[in-house]
Amino acid sequence: MSIRSVKLICAPFILLFVLISSLILHHSTNIFFLIITAILLYTAIVYDHKFPWLKGIQFIFLGAFHLASELNWCVLLYYILIVNLIENKKRYQETIPIALLLIMEYSAIRLSYMETLTTYTLLATVFDLMTSLLLVLLFHIFINIETERKELTKQNDYLSNHDALTGLYNYFGYMNKVQQTIQTNKEFLFVLFDINNFKSHNAKDIATANEILVKLSQSLIARFPNHLGASRYAGDRFSILLRPSEQIDKLLNFEELGIQITYSTTRYPQDAITFQHLIHIGEDRIFQMRREFWLKQQEEQSRSDKMKLVGELAASMAHEIRNPLTSIQGFIQLSKNSGYNILPWYDVIMSEITRVGELTAEFLQFSKPHVGNMKNELIASCMARVYSLCEPEATSRGHTIELIILDHAAQVRMDRDKITQVLINLIRNSFQAMEQPGHVQFTLHQEDNQAVIQVRDNGKGIANDEIDKIFDPFYTTKEDGTGLGLSLCQKIIEDHNGEITVSSEVGLDTVFTVKLPIALHNKSGRRSKVNQP
Incomplete structure (x- = not known):
């Protein structure tokens, strides 16, 4: 209850009580004057x-009423008047003089209608002065307590509804503000903002990320000084309520802050007529815009990666071709001094020309699409064909090759010639990796609806620092290799939605594993060991 409410309720009752009491006790000699005052x-x-x-x-009206009533009970009215006069004053230097003057007025009037001046009367006057001082003291205590309570309430309300970092509304404050704005039944714009790639800023430096949030909030307030409400309601998400006349398109470039913004605009009540619908539409639009931005970014990244790969391949290809061409050029210059007789260098020149041709052919295979004649084929039949093609070469090199098929019915959707090319390449690599007569195991089994083909040899193995590079274009450990064989194999397998991996232990063995998704499978598979097709 406020001080004004107290005086408006209490003052009339006290006035009426004193007036009636004065009449009953015959203290007043002028009833009309008493009533008027x-x-x-x-x-x-x-x-x-x-x-x-x-x-x-x-104080003039109160003094006149007190003088006309001749009752000490008017002291309550003096107390009310003291509180009324010091209500908005904060310092004792302002409140104590007022209280003392009013009590002195009361004491002077009280002494004027008393017949004799006694010790009791004097002590009562001192007591009244003490009471007025105590009243002032209690008033200040009450005011201070009330002020602190209001300040704490205000701070609590602020912290409950505002973001500590930016000073804008937080999620709860933002929700309340939107609801309050809707209740006014006036048109407004509901704009949501999202910082693109903010997580990358946050991952680098939290202080920098916070600085971006603060600068963005300040920039929004500066650009839209007449906004109806602004908030940071979810990490890097901001919203602002604007009047429908605001032109926002030209004000949403934040390049000076080093950030890009995605935003959505929803109009009330044209786009939505309820609070829930408004929020839903705004969030859905910002999600769609973020998704479009992400897809565009992924597309640009993919294009950039492709261009980078093309550049690396072109540079490597130029380097690989330049070496044999340099050799050929040197031999032609030597032949000039020998009457253009190239016979001593003929074999070397032809081998270099052949190398250039092989490089060009493999590069063309690597760069063009590999998925051609795709259809369901028995993978076991394809492996048997590969075995028949590679078995004579194994014999000529002094190696043995073993074909083990654990699932004859597994079918894979594939380009048969391309898969045959991959498997022959892997087996020949195994032959070349075994410096002494060795053994190659060529197996097929099923694992999680995938046909798993493995080529295992007991050659010298691959070192750890090389195994991560063997699928890189133009990387080779062979003196006469192009470095495109395994890269081409990986590309073909990926075009078949499969994967190729390698594991190796130096001095023990190397295993290449090819996994291809099974298109059709008859569970009546069985184990067989084939030494020839």
Whole structure:
């Protein structure tokens, strides 16, 4: 209850009580004057909030009423008047003089209608002065407590509804503000903002990320000074409520902050008429725009990666071709001094020309699409064909090759010639890796609806620092290799939605594993060991 409410309720009852008591006790000699002063005092109290100057003359009406009533009970009215006059004053230097003057007025009038001046009367006057001082002290204590309570409430409300970092509304404050704005039934724009790739900023430096959030919030307020409400309601997400006349397109470039913004705009009530619908549409639009931005970014990244790969391949190809061409050029220059007789260098020149041709052919295979004649084929039949093609070469090199098929019915959707090319390449690599007569195991089994083909040899193995590079274009450990064989194999397998991996232990064995998705499978598979097709 406010001080004004207390005085408006208590003052009339006290005035009426004193007036009636004075009449009953026959203290008043002028009833008309008593009533007039009571009315004037109450009127001044009622209207002093509209006419502040009335506070300056209330003590005159109170003194006249006190003098006319000749009752000490008017002291309660003096206390009310003291509180009324010091209500908005904060310092003791302002409040104590007012209290003392009013109590002195009360004491002077009280002594004027008393017949004799006694010790009790003097002590009572001192007591009244002490009471007025205590009243002022209690008033200040009450005011301080109330002020602290209001300040704490204000701070709590602020912290509950505002973001500590930016000072804008937080999620709860933002929700309340949107609801309050909708209740006004006026048109407005509901704009959501999202910082693109903010997580990358946050991962690098939290302080930098926070600085971006603060600068963005300040920039929004500066660009839209007449906004209806602004908030940071979810990490890097901001929203702002604007009047429908605001032109926002030209004000949403934040390049000076080093960031890109995705934003969505929803109009109330054209796009939505309820709070929930408005939020849903705004969030859905910002999601769609973020998705489009992400897809565009992925497309650009993919294009960049492809261009980078093309550049690397072109550079490597130029380097690989330049070496044999340099050799050929050197031999032609030597032949000039020998009457253009190239016979001593003929074999070397032809081998270099053959190398250039092989490089060009494999590069063309690597660069063009590999998926051609795709159809369901028995992978076991394809492996048997590969075995028959590679078995004579194994014999000529002094090696043995073993074909083990654990699933004859497994079918794979594939280009048969391309898969045959991959498997022959892997087996020949195994032959070349075994410096002494060795053994190659060529197996097929099923694993999780995939046909798993393995080529295992007991050659010298591959070192750890080389095994991660063997699928890189133009990387080779062979003196006469092009470095495109395994890269081409990997590309073909990937075009078949499969994968190729390698594991090796130096001095023990090397295993290449090819996994291809099974198109059709008959569970009546069985194990067989084939030494020839």
